Amino acid sequence: MEKSTFPKYKICVMGAAQTDFCGPLSHNLAEEVGREIVRQGASLIAPVSTGIPLWASKGAKEEGAFVVGFSPASSYKEHIEKYNLPTDYFDIIIYTGAEFSGRNSFLVKSVDGVIIICGRMGSLNVFTLAFEENKPIGIAEGSGGIAEEVSHLIERAHRGGGKIISEKDPKILVQKVIELIKKEHE
Numbered sequence: 001m002e003k004s005t006f007p008k009y010k011i012c013v014m015g016a017a018q019t020d021f022c023g024p025l026s027h028n029l030a031e032e033v034g035r036e037i038v039r040q041g042a043s044l045i046a047p048v049s050t051g052i053p054l055w056a057s058k059g060a061k062e063e064g065a066f067v068v069g070f071s072p073a074s075s076y077k078e079h080i081e082k083y084n085l086p087t088d089y090f091d092i093i094i095y096t097g098a099e100f101s102g103r104n105s106f107l108v109k110s111v112d113g114v115i116i117i118c119g120r121m122g123s124l125n126v127f128t129l130a131f132e133e134n135k136p137i138g139i140a141e142g143s144g145g146i147a148e149e150v151s152h153l154i155e156r157a158h159r160g161g162g163k164i165i166s167e168k169d170p171k172i173l174v175q176k177v178i179e180l181i182k183k184e185h186e
Helices: 026-039 052-062 076-081 099-110 121-132 150-157 170-185
Strands: 010-015 043-047 068-071 092-095 113-117 137-140 164-167
Touching: 010 026, 010 052, 010 099, 010 121, 010 170, 026 043, 026 052, 026 113, 026 170, 043 052, 043 099, 068 099, 076 092, 099 121, 113 121, 113 170, 121 137, 137 170, 150 164, 164 170
Parallel strands: 010 043, 010 113, 043 068, 068 092, 113 137, 137 164
Antiparallel strands: none
16 A cells, blocks of 8 residues: 555554453554554554553554654653653653543544544543544454444444444554545545
């Protein structure tokens, strides 16, 4: 697939920070999604966290990406001391000072699409924000956690299907999210 130049599509990968309940291959899946985002010419924008977002960032960095992260903290010191969050694999960290839910809002408004892998309440928060913003959303099937509940939530919410795709294969998942983003930009 031809890599795009400027402006690159910006994709957020969201998922559980604590992953002991996620699918057994969630670590590999997150890294591969991060790699595929870069291979397919997009940029990774991620919540600075442990677990899924960190692994996706690691995969993107392995492909030579410049990765931007959003922190809930207001400074580097608070990021490290209060939140105990990593700095590895992020080239720039934006300190929002907005706690976790505020950070998620900034994050969703800053990207063109979102991919959810596994996930807990924070991922659900990002999902609902992205849904309300009518952003393309990719769900990693079989990854566990909140990602497995999205179809049930959409059905019960009676708000339509949104721009949601579900896929197991990381390459196809990223490809389909980028296709939805391209339609938005046409």
